[in-house]
Amino acid sequence: MPDDEFSLIEQYFSGLDAGGSVELGVGDDCAILRLETGERLVTSVDTQVDGVHFPPGTPPQHVAFRAVSAAVSDLAAMGARPLGMTLAVTLPQADAAWLALFREGLAAAVSEYSLPLVGGDTTRGPLCLSVQVMGAVPVGKAIKRSGAQVGDTLCVSGYLGDGAGGLAVLEGRWQPGHPHAAYLEQRFYRPRARVALGRQLRDYATAAIDVSDGLLADIGHMAAASGVGVRLEPDSVPLSAALLSHDNKDTALRWALAGGDDYELCFCLPGGHEPPAGAACIGEVVAGEGVDCGDDIDIVSGYQHFSASAPR
Amino acid sequence: MPDDEFSLIEQYFSGLDAGGSVELGVGDDCAILRLETGERLVTSVDTQVDGVHFPPGTPPQHVAFRAVSAAVSDLAAMGARPLGMTLAVTLPQADAAWLALFREGLAAAVSEYSLPLVGGDTTRGPLCLSVQVMGAVPVGKAIKRSGAQVGDTLCVSGYLGDGAGGLAVLEGRWQPGHPHAAYLEQRFYRPRARVALGRQLRDYATAAIDVSDGLLADIGHMAAASGVGVRLEPDSVPLSAALLSHDNKDTALRWALAGGDDYELCFCLPGGHEPPAGAACIGEVVAGEGVDCGDDIDIVSGYQHFSASAPR
Numbered sequence: 080m081p082d083d084e085f086s087l088i089e090q091y092f093s094g095l096d097a098g099g100s101v102e103l104g105v106g107d108d109c110a111i112l113r114l115e116t117g118e119r120l121v122t123s124v125d126t127q128v129d130g131v132h133f134p135p136g137t138p139p140q141h142v143a144f145r146a147v148s149a150a151v152s153d154l155a156a157m158g159a160r161p162l163g164m165t166l167a168v169t170l171p172q173a174d175a176a177w178l179a180l181f182r183e184g185l186a187a188a189v190s191e192y193s194l195p196l197v198g199g200d201t202t203r204g205p206l207c208l209s210v211q212v213m214g215a216v217p218v219g220k221a222i223k224r225s226g227a228q229v230g231d232t233l234c235v236s237g238y239l240g241d242g243a244g245g246l247a248v249l250e251g252r253w254q255p256g257h258p259h260a261a262y263l264e265q266r267f268y269r270p271r272a273r274v275a276l277g278r279q280l281r282d283y284a285t286a287a288i289d290v291s292d293g294l295l296a297d298i299g300h301m302a303a304a305s306g307v308g309v310r311l312e313p314d315s316v317p318l319s320a321a322l323l324s325h326d327n328k329d330t331a332l333r334w335a336l337a338g339g340d341d342y343e344l345c346f347c348l349p350g351g352h353e354p355p356a357g358a359a360c361i362g363e364v365v366a367g368e369g370v371d372c373g374d375d376i377d378i379v380s381g382y383q384h385f386s387a388s389a390p391r
Numbered sequence: 392m393p394d395d396e397f398s399l400i401e402q403y404f405s406g407l408d409a410g411g412s413v414e415l416g417v418g419d420d421c422a423i424l425r426l427e428t429g430e431r432l433v434t435s436v437d438t439q440v441d442g443v444h445f446p447p448g449t450p451p452q453h454v455a456f457r458a459v460s461a462a463v464s465d466l467a468a469m470g471a472r473p474l475g476m477t478l479a480v481t482l483p484q485a486d487a488a489w490l491a492l493f494r495e496g497l498a499a500a501v502s503e504y505s506l507p508l509v510g511g512d513t514t515r516g517p518l519c520l521s522v523q524v525m526g527a528v529p530v531g532k533a534i535k536r537s538g539a540q541v542g543d544t545l546c547v548s549g550y551l552g553d554g555a556g557g558l559a560v561l562e563g564r565w566q567p568g569h570p571h572a573a574y575l576e577q578r579f580y581r582p583r584a585r586v587a588l589g590r591q592l593r594d595y596a597t598a599a600i601d602v603s604d605g606l607l608a609d610i611g612h613m614a615a616a617s618g619v620g621v622r623l624e625p626d627s628v629p630l631s632a633a634l635l636s637h638d639n640k641d642t643a644l645r646w647a648l649a650g651g652d653d654y655e656l657c658f659c660l661p662g663g664h665e666p667p668a669g670a671a672c673i674g675e676v677v678a679g680e681g682v683d684c685g686d687d688i689d690i691v692s693g694y695q696h697f698s699a700s701a702p703r
Contacts, residue, residue: 102431106616107536108468108601109433109526114426119414121421124477124523126512156420165436167479167521198523200438205516209479211436211523214421224419289420304418 088170088201091178095186098195100162100215110197112163118215120162123153129206134249139177140184141268142208147188149291150210151272152342156289158222158281159214161274165198167209192274220281222346227286227305231347233362234354236273238319239294240331241266243338259321266319270342279355280346287346293339298370301345308367315361336372400482400513403490407498410507412474412527422509424475430527432474435465441518446561451489452496453580454520459500461603462522463584464654468601470534470593471526473586477510479521504586532593534658539598539617543659545674546666548585550631551606552643553578555650571633578631582654591667592658599658605651610682613657620679627673648684 096104103111114120127146129135137145147164154161166185189196194212245267247253248260255263272289280287288301294316302309316335325331347364354360365371408416415423426432439458441447449457459476466473478497501508506524557579559565560572567575584601592599600613606628614621628647637643659676666672677683 103533103535108465108599109435109471109524109533111469111528111533112432112434114432116428120424120426120432120474120525122424122475122477122510122525123421124479124510124512124521126479126481126514128481128514128516131514153420157423159421162432163434165434165523167436167438167523169438169440169519198434198436200436200521202438202440202443202519204440204519207481207514207516207519209436209512209521209523211477211479211510211521212421213432213434213525216423221415221421221423223415287420 087173088178091182092166092185092196092199095189095196098163098193101195101197104195104197110163112197112213114162114215117218119218119221121154121157121159121214121216121221122212123150124209124211125150125153126207126209139181143181143184144188144269146208146210147185147192147194148270148272148342150212151192151194151274152289152291154212154214155272155274155277156222156287156344157214157216158220158277159216160278161192161194162213162215163195163197164210164212166196167200169202169204169207171204171206192272216281222277222281222284222287224286224288224301224304227301227307227347227364228349229307229364229366231285231349231364232352232360233298233309233311233345233347233364234358235290235294235316235343235345235361236276236358237343238317238322239290239341239343240322240335240338241319242270242340243334244322246340253325255321255324259324262319262321267340270340272342273344276344276355280344283348283352284346285349287344290341290343290345291339293337294345295336295370297345302368302370308365308369308371309362310365310371311362313372315359317359399485400490403494404478404497404508404511407501407508410475410505413507413509416507416509422475424509424525426474426527429530431530431533433466433469433471433526433528433533434524435462436521436523437462437465438519438521451493455493455496456500456581458520458522459497459504459506460582460584460654462524463504463506463586464601464603466524466526467585467589468534468599468656469526469528470532470589471528472590473504473506474525474527475507475509476522476524478508479512481514481516481519483516483518504584528593534589534593534596534599536598536600536613536616539613539619539659539676540661541619541676541678542662543597543676544664544672545610545621545623545657545659545676546670547602547606547628547655547657547673548588548670549655550629550634551602551653551655552634552647552650553631554582554652555646556634558652565637567633567636571636574631574633579652582652584654585656588656588667592656595660595664596658597661599656602653602655602657603651605649606657607648607682609657614680614682620677620681620683621674622677622683623674625684627671629671
């Protein structure tokens with residue numbers, strides 16, 4: 080890409096670097112960020128590729144917002160407050176109209192998460208975004224995957240399966256009635272990482288993970304890291320009114336259990352703690368290993384690779 | 392890329408996350424890193440694309456080492472100590488032999504810079520690496536581009552132009568005698584970011600930048616950020632014995648002034664400070680703007696886009 084094209088692109092990514100944690104924004108060799116005394120840095124990177132993580136033709140404002148949300152969701156799962164992010168973006172061309180919309184989504188995400196964009200790099204190629212997020216968490220307060228204890232209650236925030244349902248709508252595989260289609264598209268395009276919930280949970284949750292690969296897969300990761308098993312009650316998994324409107328209950332439940340892209344938080348609470356507002360109890364932590372879903376074989380068959388243990 | 396291919400790849404990137412700053416490595420939603428009291432976080436991202444930033448067919452161990460060095464060079468220019476990095480890598484396929492060599496270069500870089508790899512993401516596509524580096528610097532001690540003062544001495548570390556000379560050798564455009572060819576290839580493939588020098592400079596340098604775009608371009612960036620001009624003495628720019636062996640002195644000097652990819656540090660020292668060992672004085676900071684190279688017009692003609700001011 081010629082130098083002037085890069086300059087054009089960089090214009091669209093500038094001016095998003097202000098924030099209380101930013102001592103020096105974009106324009107030097109590095110940005111400088113401020114952590115408070117007694118805080119640790121937490122960091123993660125998440126890449127989204129056109130046609131793999133979102134359908135070709137996804138409106139650019141949603142491409143940007145969604146990629147940031149997916150990365151921020153990892154900060155949320157640790158209970159961190161967002162500090163800043165860098166963006167490495169590969170673009171097929173410098174299209175001003177496309178870039179203006181992309182910036183709109185990027186700016187919306189910066190604002191939504193109070194997450195300044197403090198660095199970036201642009202290269203030419205098939206559309207691809209790597210968002211690297213940095214956050215801060217008080218020493219010893221980060222919520223890890225590995226802390227689940229036998230007897231804990233397993234909880235999840237929000238509604239599960241809307242990501243997969245939204246993708247089905249966008250790909251024309253499902254036509255739900257009004258207003259469900261619009262709701263589901265929005266859930267896929269504009270997922271909201273649960274940052275406030277994560278910060279609340281760090282005072283009492285024993286373990287947490289964000290639901291990105293699919294609920295069963297992510298519970299499996301958490302169980303494996305903690306050296307425990309999980310008994311899941313599939314009927315307790317919260318479904319939105321949109322998903323409940325599906326003719327095939329098994330399809331809706333399958334999306335909720337194995338669909339991925341929900342960016343909700345799945346977490347464990349010690350006995351005596353009620354799930355916070357907007358979250359539901361969906362099972363319990365048991366001795367052993369793997370995820371036990373009971374006898375609902377048909378729902379999860381074919382999704383063994385998502386599950387830490389083969390469904391019975 | 393199928394899930395099992397990703398698992399294979401991730402094997403090659405695991406076990407590189409140990410370090411004094413690492414409280415929690417790879418395997419959770421985020422890694423956790425420790426800064427010392429009174430330190431600030433500095434961060435930058437740098438992307439390298441096959442065929443753009445390195446020639447097609449570059450041995451994978453060098454692809455990895457070089458990409459990390461390019462990113463670390465930005466930490467060096469701020470005077471930071473390395474804390475950790477994340478790597479977002481796009482690969483055309485999961486080739487075990489290729490991955491084993493890639494890991495070798497990655498591990499060498501982790502060791503060279505004491506920079507643990509604390510996060511990553513792998514996607515399928517044309518070969519491309521985004522390295523996001525995090526470092527720490529004492530409050531108020533980061534060396535910015537913007538601090539150069541009229542009267543400062545302009546200095547540069549090492550030899551300039553070896554990056555461009557090495558690329559010429561690799562592309563078959565130049566055949567220097569023994570041992571220059573091997574030296575130059577190594578300089579292109581395995582550049583060493585000047586981390587120790589950067590940390591030393593932060594006690595007295597007024598401004599610094601790493602030489603990645605080409606010396607004239609980077610001096611131009613520093614001069615513009617500082618609101619000053621620079622008078623450069625092209626004859627003072629240090630050239631390696633390899634570059635000095637070139638039949639055409641103008642070509643060698645052009646590589647040194649405009650070639651890029653050297654990853655040396657260019658910095659400004661207040662009056663009374665001698666350049667540290669391994670660095671040379673190459674000019675001075677003056678009132679005004681742009682980079683004045685004297686009357687050596689031919690050397691830099693055609694490279695105006697690299698220079699903050701058009702060469703006279």
